Amino acid sequence: MIFDVVTIFPDFFSGIVAHGLLKRACAAGQVEIRLHDLRDYADDRHRTVDDRPFGGGPGMVFKPEPLFRAVEALRRDGASFPVILLSPQGRLFSQSVAREFARQPRLALICGRYEGVDERVAEHLATDEISIGDYVLSGGELAAAVLMEAVTRLIPGALGNEASSEQDSFAVPESSEGGGLPAPPELLDFPQYTRPAEFGGWKVPEVLLSGNHEEIRQWRRRRVLEKTWRQRPELLQTAPLGPQDRAMLEEIKRAALEPTAPMK
Ligand code: ADE
Secondary structure, three states: OEEEEEEOOHHHHOOHHHOHHHHHHHHOOOOEEEEEEHHHHOOOOOOOOEEOOOOOOOOOEEOHHHHHHHHHHHHHHOOOOOEEEEEEEEEEOOHHHHHHHHOOOEEEEEEOEOOEEOHHHHHHOOOEEEEOOOOOOOEOHHHHHHHHHHHHOOOOOOOOOHHHHHHOOOOOOHHHOOOOOOOOOOOOOOOOOOOOOEEOOEEOOHHHHOOOHHHHHHHHHHHHHHHHHHHOOOHHHHOOOOHHHHHHHHHHHHHHHOOOOOOO
């Protein structure tokens, strides 16, 4: 996977590529992050990339020409790839969007800044506009880093442990995608514990020490449903739940109304 990142802050990414997953994926040749300084595509002595908004208003707007020139330069070798503009006006990023991008061999990421980006970039240059959440950042750099991390985790072999991205909260098994199958089982994760079995007087739930795999599986499923119900109840509307899940959920709701002892 090649990520071409167009930004006025190329140095922003030095920390991101120097640690953890992205560092490993780059070292292994699974990912290449190419940083392109937008100012290199300005056409004046001051390397200007922004201007005042037509119609008035505060702040500055990214001019279209440097961004078009930057992407044209990336396409010089005839390559064709999605061009993603990171902006709060974009379609919401999610695990399934990450999967969609992970199928591509190359992505260009345009990091917006200031008060906005000339709309002709979204309309005629970008193939996709992506937001990482309903909040406003001062630029697209953090959003691009989030996207690259989430996509890289899905590249076969990049995690080291193939199983773990499939088990993540929000992960959709590849086999259940497309083909008219129901919405992805987007549920939150169950809690994890490690040693010591007792810390500060707080004990690890006994069932996890029992070695009884079926009981552990049931306990984890219950915690998945309970956590999702408490924190993100809307996810339960689209998650394909089986009859056992539904029964468990009813029990969880009932137990929440009763002043009983907490779950072990
Ligand atoms: N730039 C500013 N805010 C953003 C957001 N929420 N997502 C993507 N890019 C952004």
